[in-house]
Amino acid sequence: xxxxxxxxxxxxxxxxxxxxxxxxxxxxxxxxxxxxxxxxxxxxxxxxxxxxxxxxxxxxxxxxxxxxxxxxxxxxxxxxxxxxxxxxxxxxxxxxxxxxxxxxxxxxxxxxxxxxxxxxxxxx
Amino acid sequence: xxxxxxxxxxxxxxxxxxxxxxxxxxxxxxxxxxxxxxxxxxxxxxxxxxxxxxxxxxxxxxxxxxxxxxxxxxxxxxxxxxxxxxxxxxxxxxxxxxxxxxxxxxxxxxxxxxxxxxxxxxxxxxxxxxxxxxxxxxxxxxxxxxxxxxxxxxxx
Numbered sequence: 001x002x003x004x005x006x007x008x009x010x011x012x013x014x015x016x017x018x019x020x021x022x023x024x025x026x027x028x029x030x031x032x033x034x035x036x037x038x039x040x041x042x043x044x045x046x047x048x049x050x051x052x053x054x055x056x057x058x059x060x061x062x063x064x065x066x067x068x069x070x071x072x073x074x075x076x077x078x079x080x081x082x083x084x085x086x087x088x089x090x091x092x093x094x095x096x097x098x099x100x101x102x103x104x105x106x107x108x109x110x111x112x113x114x115x116x117x118x119x120x121x122x123x124x
Numbered sequence: 125x126x127x128x129x130x131x132x133x134x135x136x137x138x139x140x141x142x143x144x145x146x147x148x149x150x151x152x153x154x155x156x157x158x159x160x161x162x163x164x165x166x167x168x169x170x171x172x173x174x175x176x177x178x179x180x181x182x183x184x185x186x187x188x189x190x191x192x193x194x195x196x197x198x199x200x201x202x203x204x205x206x207x208x209x210x211x212x213x214x215x216x217x218x219x220x221x222x223x224x225x226x227x228x229x230x231x232x233x234x235x236x237x238x239x240x241x242x243x244x245x246x247x248x249x250x251x252x253x254x255x256x257x258x259x260x261x262x263x264x265x266x267x268x269x270x271x272x273x274x275x276x277x278x279x280x
Contacts, residue, residue, distance in 0.1 A: 015189050088243050091221075092134050095238050099138040101163040102236070106150055110142035 009061070010090045013080050016060035021045065022053050026062060026076055033075035132243040137235060144227035144234035148204035151225060161185060166192075177201050181209065200224070211240070 016022055025039055040050040054074060057063035061080045066073045080086060140147045150156040154171040161169040165187045173181040177198055185192040193214035199222070200208035208224040221242045228235040 011190075014192075018190055088132065088134055088240075091240050091243075092136065095134065095136040095240065097163045098161060099136060099236065099238070101160040102147070102150060103138060103140060105156060105160040106147050107141045109150065109156070110146050113146070 009080075010086065012060040013062065013086075016056050016062055019053070019056075021050075022057055025050070025053055025057065029063065029074060029076040033073055036072045036074065039074060132241070134240040134243075135237065136240075137237045139230070140234045140236050142234065143232060144229050145204045147234055147236055148207075148227050151207060152203070157183070174198075175201055175207075196220075196223070 021043065024043070028034065028039060028042070036047070036051055036054060039054065040047045043050055054063060054065065054072075058065055062077055064075050064077045066075075150160060152173060152175045154173050157171040157173065158169050161171065161183060162185070166185045167188065168186050170184045171181070172183075173179075175181075175198060177200065179201075180195060180197045183194045185194075195212050195214075196210040198207065198209045200206055204227050206224070206226050208222065211221045211223045213221075221240060224239040224241065226237040226239075228237065
């Protein structure tokens, strides 16, 4: 389903942004594009770990990577966060899913209230 | 960009198998909300609701990989017909949207109409800047503290 695919994309964006190191990487890239080595320099974590963070950002569509020889050049791709459309799609799905759950909940509550009333009538 | 044109607005409606009083209660009782705000991969939801005009709420949903926090302030509290509240999503810090919930009676059943409003492109651009501004400050703090820790006196 289209809605589900869009929701999965947004989930990837949210998960990517949930990590402080990844947000710092993006922040650094807003100043200028950089290679993975340059990105990794200020962080007290391994190059391998930074490389994994970069991969998560790339999958979320927030980072564009270009391989030139042995160097991986990265630049920020802010588009997924810019469109009001994106958030509207997210929240459309958000409310639809919650409305489904609400129908189930309300149905249960109403039936319980009715059977309680029914039982009370039965006694008299 | 205003949303009066209806362009930046979501409307979701659903027939509810209960009178609107029960549906209204599901929105205003934290116990109930914890149940139905927990669909799909959401493992738990916490809800603290101070349902009065000017009162605020906080809903935190946790899934395996994410914590999703929402807060807001009630603007309209009109039982059992209508609720309106601002909606602030912790992941999009600079933007506050508005949610209106209407409970329409249909005999023993009812209809629920959610209008989620004020999604704006300009705010999104601003939120983006603000978000990064905050991150830049945190980043600078981090670098400062990181440097003092990473370069101890060599005498040891």
